[in-house]
Amino acid sequence: MAGTCPWIAVVDDDPSVLKALRxxxxxxxxxxxxxxxxxxxxxxxxxxxxxxxIVDLQMPEMSGLELHQHLTKNGFEIPTIIITAHDDGDVRRxxxxxxxAAYLLKPLQDTTFFAAIENARASRG
Numbered sequence: 001m002a003g004t005c006p007w008i009a010v011v012d013d014d015p016s017v018l019k020a021l022r023x024x025x026x027x028x029x030x031x032x033x034x035x036x037x038x039x040x041x042x043x044x045x046x047x048x049x050x051x052x053x054i055v056d057l058q059m060p061e062m063s064g065l066e067l068h069q070h071l072t073k074n075g076f077e078i079p080t081i082i083i084t085a086h087d088d089g090d091v092r093r094x095x096x097x098x099x100x101a102a103y104l105l106k107p108l109q110d111t112t113f114f115a116a117i118e119n120a121r122a123s124r125g
Contacts, residue, residue: 007031008117009050011041011067012083013059017106021054028114038062042070049078052101052120057084057091065095072099079120083108 010021010032018034025032033050035041039061041053053071055064062070068080079101084091087105095103101123102116 005031006051006121007033007048008052008054009033009035009041009044009078010054011035011038011059011064012056013037014056017056024110024113030117038064038067038070041067045076049076051079051124052117053078053080054117055080055082057082057095058086065091065098065100068095068100069098077124079123081116081120 008025008030010018010025012018012021013036015036018036022032022034033044035044038055038059053068055067057064064080064082064084068082071078071080081102081104082095082100083104083106085106092103101120104113104116
């Protein structure tokens with residue numbers, strides 16, 4: 001049954017980023033599901049929870065940090081990796097204080113990216 005296979009959610013409003021990350025994750029035999037918005041991802045939670053969430057920080061309607069905070073507030077303990085093209089020390093500290101698993105800068109470095117995913121997946125117990 002497909003629903004029992006562990007999967008990783010990728011949320012980004014840039015279709016090219018979604019496509020690239022989907023391909024990259026598949027090179028490591030990971031099972032990504034991509035979403036163009038936080039709203040689209042939240043609607044998909046009815047079908048199951050990912051073992052890890054990779055989310056763009058800056059998106060319309062709901063930022064990656066706001067999505068992480070919303071999930072936590074509603075009892076979803078999903079290790080979250082924030083990705084961003086715009087490094088900001090204050091935002092980084094807010095993400096870390098909110099309990100995100102990692103804060104990574106685009107363009108993503110493969111080694112750092114996959115290490116963050118492994119750490120996030122391992123944190124689930």
